Amino acid sequence: MPQTSSSLHLFADVLARVHGVCRALAADSSWPEGIDFSRVVVEPPRDASHGDMATNAAMVLAKEAKAKPRDLAEQIAERLRTDALIAKVDVAGPGFINLTLKPAAWAEALRTVLREGAEYGRIRGGAKVNVEYVSANPTGPMHVGHCRGAVFGDALASLLQFAGHDVTREYYINDAGAQVDVLARSAFLRYREALGEDIGAIPEGLYPGDYLKPVGQALATEHGEKLLAMSEAQWLPTVRAKAIAMMMDEIKDDLAALNIRHDVFFSERSLIETGNNKVAETIDFLKAKGDIYEGRLPPPKGAPVEDWEDREQLLFRATAYGDDVDRPLIKSDNSYTYFASDIAYHKNKFDRGFVEMIDVWGADHGGYIKRMQAAVKATTSAKGSLDVKIVQLVKLLRNGEPVKMSKRSGDFVTLREVVDEVGQDAVRFMMLYRKNDAVLDFDLAKVMEQSRDNPVFYVQYGHARGHSIFRNARAEVFPELPEDAGARIAWLAESAVERLSDPVELDLLKRLAIYPRMLEAAAAAHEPHRIAFYLYDLASEFHALWTKGRDLPYLRFIINNDADLTKARMAMVQGVVSVLASGLAILGVHAPDEMR
RNA sequence: GCGCUCGUAGCUCAGCUGGAUAGAGCAUCGGAUUUCGAUUCCGAGGGUCGGAGGUUCGAAUCCUUCCGAGCGCGCCA
Structure with missing residues (x-):
């Protein structure tokens, strides 16, 4: 049970008094041992005319106390009437106990607010928790779609901090997949362009956006024409590293515009470094536990997969931990699946001392939750917990009309454009003025309105x-x-x-x-x-x-x-x-x- | 076909993890207003909580099953 800072807040105070009365009653009336009082709550009643607070104590305890709820309520009420803070106690309905506090209680509540100031409501003594959010691919600037998860994750982290948790804000950089090689090739084209070459139209399959031009410039300044003489295998790591670094700088700037700063930027690539291959280690770890085997998967039922190849592959026994099918860890080209490195990543979080982990994902990753939670269960022997918060789509509107967004040719609405137009406060508040798992309409015109x-x-x-x-x-x-x-x-x-x-x-x-x-x-x-x-x-x-x-x-x-x-x-x-x-x-x- | 999420007033959404007669804002209708600084405030109407079962003292909330919407469905991240 977390404790508030300098004094119990009013509801906790009254709850403690109700618990006290129930315990005393239990002792005096010789109720059975080990009764669970945790379901007893004190809350404001829906209808204010019922009083200031209500407790369900009698209804929750009636069965174990072998008494009728109404009778028990009367007994509890009788004892509560002697409480110095309480002006009036009524029993109502099926056994609710309604409490009306003395006016002095509210005066004291205000004094508490003033005494504690900015600390009012803060809780101490929470656990260590890792909140991973944004984690956008470092292949371009952030667009509006990233906004919501970014704001949500940041606010959640702050909330948990205020609630006493030792919070680490983390960003997972997907710098190891095929998409960053595409980024590198796209940047290399811009590099040639920067050296004066006419590159014509950007070929299909590469990133066309102008935002890579500065990367080309930087490469040209740094390396001159040296890279031109190399083979792709030779220049790719250099170009890739430079492009990723510059994209990450841009992303950090975008996040700063929303006043978001992460504590840790964790590189996926660092997990598969030669000599320190955490993915291989993790696979071995799971193998030793018997959670990995060679097997075949049935083809997916939905959209037909063109090049389906029925083959023996390395599978994680996710079904043993609540998932629907077992999941592959190695692709046919012998590289790791994204899932494989994600398992290693989450195991790494746990190894760093985070028993409690929270991931903030976009709606399109919803189908990924079960397998990830299965993996966390497996790698932490069920000691670690992973809560995945899904943020739903944001529909960008202007005066009720959808704002056109097309993904091709880099013609998307960037996060920066939206922040510049309506301001950081409006973006942040509106993104949070909705449950995370509900679709959100964001009207650029409305949020400017005063x-x-x-x-x-x-x-x-x-x-x-x-x-x-x-x-x-x-x-x-x-x-x-x-x-x-x-x-x-x-x-x-x-x-x-x-x-x-x-x-x-x-x-x-x-x-x-x-x-x-x-x-x-x-x-x-x-x-x-x-x-x-x-x-x-x-x-x-x-x-x-x-x-x-x-x-x-x-x-x-x-x-x-x-x-x-x-x-x-x-x-x-x-x-x-x-x-x-x-x-x-x-x-x-x-x-x-x-x-x- | 399967999985996940969602379905609450005409519209946009809350509903404090099972509590009492389900609440706000917009819109509609009716009032108030030369204010300590707004672009305000008060009130009214409006509901089969998608449908049907179940669990119990009690269900918008939990379970089952339909209906409807969105997202996803080896080697993409």
């Missing part, structure tokens, strides 16, 4: 509005209200937050109190999108409260003749600002002090 339709704007404006309120408060009531966040929080910490008593204000405080709970669940489920939705809801309640102040002057944040109340409201605004900033930071979106 309206409630656009959640990016709406949330950022919430943060800016908070600062606007501070500026006004400074001008009207509190010239001493500090500009610096840390100083301001310290100054606000001693405000009379008990005076926040309007139901609308309490709702806002309740929303703030839920933040740690939401983060914990999002981290456990590997679902950063939950943060985006939470922030939208929080901003929405904040804006609503602000607007209420127009009709109901007593709800305005700044009350000129009541400095105490104004200060308490500033504390509340600070709470909102802190949490908005915290959540946006995890998503990698800026929290501006003003909108322009």
